[in-house]
Amino acid sequence: MRYCSENVMDPVRYGTSLNTTRKHALHWRDFLRHYGGLVSHTYHLSPDNPPTYKHITKEYLKEVWQLRVKIFSAISEGLGLDPDYIESSLGVEGTQIIAANYYPACPEPNKTLGLAPHSDHGGLTILMDNGIPGLQIKHNQTWYSVPHVPGTFVVNLGDYLEVLSNGKYKSVEHRAVVNAEAARISIAVGHGPKMDAIVQPASPLIKENSESKYRPIVYKDYIRDQQSTIKRGKSALHEIMNNNI
């Protein structure tokens, strides 16, 4: 319980739901999350126990960072931007956040959720799990289970990328369901800009007759808004959309 915290900005946090101080249905999950990153001022605060944890996560986060560079480069090109456009917008001080999620087997899985519907606030989340199904994504108002394919990662697009692309890419709404038979573990690593970056569409994508669909917001304010309240689905993103005024 040493890392138990309600402050979404704490560098190392253990918890179950978002915002447990408010009365609402909690998640069937435990999580531990903390920062990684090329430049992380708080990495040393991550757990010392088990003794191998720090070293293994550090190596893992470094490898995942390499993968994210490649994916961001491909997406930048796909948007007609310079290949390093998104990477530069994030910068070496950009955030990398690892969330280790543990969903115990649940005697009444239909009465709860491991994680309620949401989209991730960063650009890309690179996720692996222990092979037990549970992740679902929403498409056209229907939930679809994401199959586990051994040896692969699941990559989720987040809100930062939806805004940067001025809506060309959509962040994926997702949730985690639980089951009665087996515990599920997922390791999600999100990648966003630095905390005081302004989240806004890429300027080359805003032409004279194509207006910005999103209002600029400081990344950490967006995270606070999304995570400190009982928001669900993509409602935090909808609030900064211009057609939502």
Ligand SMILES: O=C(O)CCC(=O)C(=O)O
């Ligand atoms: O457990 C999963 O598959 C999803 C985890 C997730 O969405 C998150 O940590 O943001």
Ligand SMILES: [Fe+2]
């Ligand atoms: Fe997520």
